[in-house]
Amino acid sequence: MKIFIYSLLLLSTIIGSAQGLREIYQEGLKAYEEKDYELFRQKMSTIDSMRPNYPAVVYNLAGGYALTGNPEKSLEILNKYILMDAIQDFSQDQDFNSILKNPSFLQIVEKQKELTAEIQPFxxxxxxxxxxxxxxxxxxxxxxxxxxxxxxxxxxxxxxxxxxxxxxxxxxxxxxxxxxxxxxxxxxxxxxxxxxxxxxxxxxxxxxxxxxxxxxxxxxxxxxxxxxxxxxxxxxxxxxxxxxxxxxxxxxxxxxxxxxxxxxxxxxxxxxxxxxxxxxxxxxxxxxxxxxxxxxxxxxxxxxxxxxxxxxxxxxxxxxxxxxxxxxxxxxxxxxxxxxxxxxxxxxxxxxxxxxxxxxxxxxxxxxxxxxxxxxxxxxxxxxxxxxxxxxxxxxxxxxxxxxxxxxxxxxxx
Structure with a gap:
């Protein structure tokens, strides 16, 4: 998974409880490195509840659900994520291997194309x-x-x-x-x-x-x-x-x-x-x-x-x-x-x-x-x-x- 380390700095500029967010994020990174994916998912979920709709956290949360055997939730969150960032190529991320052939995943990839298509003003x-x-x-x-x-x-x-x-x-x-x-x-x-x-x-x-x-x-x-x-x-x-x-x-x-x-x-x-x-x-x-x-x-x-x-x-x-x-x-x-x-x-x-x-x-x-x-x-x-x-x-x-x-x-x- 491509974990966005720089997001810690951005989080700290947006929300008052920045120190707590950094600590939770670091705990999540450590859990991921130790392959404790359930704890990793929990930490990302906690941050998302404190400061919603931060793309890096939402992306990691989708990966956390894919790694812990919950494809439906992973796909639901990926569908939300591409509305924030339709440019990220997550189809190459091994953390999503369990859902790559899911029809809903393929629909998300198609939706990415719509969300990046050029539309000009009048x-x-x-x-x-x-x-x-x-x-x-x-x-x-x-x-x-x-x-x-x-x-x-x-x-x-x-x-x-x-x-x-x-x-x-x-x-x-x-x-x-x-x-x-x-x-x-x-x-x-x-x-x-x-x-x-x-x-x-x-x-x-x-x-x-x-x-x-x-x-x-x-x-x-x-x-x-x-x-x-x-x-x-x-x-x-x-x-x-x-x-x-x-x-x-x-x-x-x-x-x-x-x-x-x-x-x-x-x-x-x-x-x-x-x-x-x-x-x-x-x-x-x-x-x-x-x-x-x-x-x-x-x-x-x-x-x-x-x-x-x-x-x-x-x-x-x-x-x-x-x-x-x-x-x-x-x-x-x-x-x-x-x-x-x-x-x-x-x-x-x-x-x-x-x-x-x-x-x-x-x-x-x-x-x-x-x-x-x-x-x-x-x-x-x-x-x-x-x-x-x-x-x-x-x-x-x-x-x-x-x-x-x-x-x-x-x-x-x-």
Missing amino acids: DNLKYPILDSHPESIEYSKKEKAFFFGGVRDGNIWKIQEGKEPKVWAESKKNSWSVMGLAISSNNKVLWACTSSMKNYKDYNQSEEGYASILKYDLKSGQLLETFVLPGGHNFGDLITDRNGNVFISDGNSNKLYWISQENPKLEVFADLSDQVFNLQGLTFDSDQKNIYLSDYIDGIFKLNIETKEAKKLEIQSEDILIKGIDGLYFDNNSLIGMHNGTKPNRVVRYFLSEDGDALTKKETLVQAGALGEPTQGVWINSSLHFIMNSPWGGYDQDGNFTPDGEPIIIGILK
Whole structure:
């Protein structure tokens, strides 16, 4: 079995009980080396219950079941695993010898081909601002202009139809990597959320975990207000409702913040820290009575704005695994998720049940090919324009940034 040793380091960056996870993982490795496969399986199962949907652990767990005479469970977990990583060639792994000729195993191999097939968007646009490391995108219909938020430079870029890209707002004090953008419903304000990250060119360790919300006058570009939270935060995205309220996801504290139009202060709207691992994208439903939020690790949640209660969406299809969703967008009783935590990355439409509490089926819209790391998008009329190749892979271990290629690619879905 190809046991992913490096996963220990990644596990330690994601979950608070990292030390316990490392110890359990090491105990599992030792059991495997000693051919105590039942203990190995138990250790992988324990980790999976503490921190679900980690590909290396799920892969090892599938192998553990194959080695301990439970082919049905091994196949069930392999079917789950390929929804996370369809690239791994586990047919050459001797730990799966007991199930290689099982018809269900052959079906999984065929499904891998479907999950790695290239699917292109309807069309795309290209702009030469990759060095900024765009993560977020907005669009002003009035000015016919895109706005992009840069992770690396912390600037907000404006690209108007027929004109060259220009820096619309420079990164200043209490402004770091721009992770999300949103234009108010009255088209007068541009909101931005920023987080202090090591990817930011002027990163200062003393500001680790700082995050801010910036309010700009859309017409003049003047910075109107800044809201700052010190330590322990990572604002990932934000949305505005038709009343002018702003909602912000925090992937570190796993709280939903907001700035109310009536009381313009940055406050906690709902604490989801006992339910989710890593909050990311958020989107309103059609009547703005609920917010759907993506947990990058383990699912999509529906938050009732009036009661502030959140519940995880039920999954009604074995072909659906909600993992690695960044941006999230509501469309005609469906959700479109930007998956950049799967192999290959993909953009998927998930159809909702009539009450909006369950995911019933899926449709892959974009996959592989020119799709790099999709992050966020913006609706322009009935078309979703989204960033296809945010260059998170352009950093080396020392933090140097050398992205591949020149343009940022905007995919268009109709």
